Amino acid sequence: QQCDIGFIGLGVMGKNLVLNLADNGFTIAAFDLDNDKVSDAIKQDKFENNSDIERVIGCSSYTELLSKLKSPHLIVLSVPAGEPVDQVSESLIGAGIQPDDIVIDTGNSLWVDTVAREEKYKNNFILFSSAVSGGEEGARFGPSLMPSGAPYAWTRIQPIWEAIAAKVDPKTGKPLERTKPGQIIEHGEPCTTYIGPAGAGHYVKMVHNGIEYADMQIICEAYHVLRAGLSLSTDEIADIFEQWNQGPLDSYLMEISVEVLRHKDNEGKPLVDLILDKAGQKGTGLWTAVSSLEVGAPAPTITQAVYARSISSFKELRIAAEPLLSGPEQITFSAEEKHAFIENLHDALYCSKICAYAQGFQLMKLAEKEHGWQLNFANIAKIWRAGCIIRAAFLQSITDAFQRNEDLESLILDEFFAQQLSKNQMSWRKAIAKITLMGIPAGALSSSLSYYDSMRTAVLPANLLQGQRDYFGAHTFERVDKSKGKKYHVQWGTPDKNMIEI
């Protein structure tokens, strides 16, 4: 039997993608260095499929995998980003892969590595990339897929990707849920679109993850304020989040936060209270923050979310500092004040969320210019409406904003988002003011407010900064009362007449 697709790497994501492909009628030749994983995927497919038909064919070597595929070969990699991608690529070359064969890297590779790999392997095979978002469940029942690379390869991959991707109801913009093995959704808009040349898809996925970090962090800060500031129980916070999830904050990340907060251990204790407060990270959020600094895109909410994870990792230092460094007295709230504060906190979360997405999209826009890509932001927002980790009702509003104006420089300039921010800004300020007085860290929520205020301020103190630079380094400055582009330098400490026009 000649299979449609070769698949390498049957970890949780890989296995679920294989089962998803099989549900959608594709036959798969599967290989993993760990043979048990191959047998496990075959067994699970037969069990879920309730039949002996072999939709997944096990292979015990790269050569066998190639021999079981239709030509030109189409091979999907689901291996950890970095070195493993090169190891598998070299093994495929050793096994006789052909120049017109296509290899799709679905991991969270660093985008510049993808660009270099496409070049490195171009005489051996076509390296295509398509990051996958949605975790285990997304991989199984419909992820969001961000493909990029040679357009020729995309024509071959497109029907397969559109079949396995999450789907959205075009009328409502809401996900069309697929929850059972064997179930397929033939209609709806698939959450995949060709992003651009090599590297562009991985860049967009990287920014997705940067936004994911920010979105997670602002939810965590709201939880912290409610737990430590208002002394609410985890169930009470879950109730509040559940209610918030009915409005503009409706999202997968809110939904899972409710579930995490409600979860009890065997002794009935809230599990979240027992989880060590040290955050892990694999690097994509950090890469987004680094890229924002390199490109010159202001992304403080995203960057702060990365810092928050780093700060969390200094557990011992924080324990040592707690008795040493004083904070404010505990604030007491009347029932009425509590209620008003919770509403303000909701608005702070919503406005910060808008800022985080505005930062991510502006970053992609600046990167697009720098790298000569042609990104379609409405389509990117569309494919994030379902399947991925940041899926949210809100992504429809972002889609609408870019459909209204495809050249939109920043989401904060869109009429809908500008109105949302303006309407809620006072409430946001009240929340941040109270949080500051409570002494509860909320760097992502508060830096978002500072971002908002900076972005809406026509005159910033960078005039003084330019003066400082010119003072110690003769770095020159422009004047608001003279023609644009003209540079000046002053012999500081002497009267204005010593100004030199450069």
Ligand code: 6PG
């Ligand atoms: C996704 C996730 C996924 C992964 C993150 C986790 O879109 O499905 O982003 O790619 O869970 O990489 O990243 P951290 O380990 O850095 O939190």
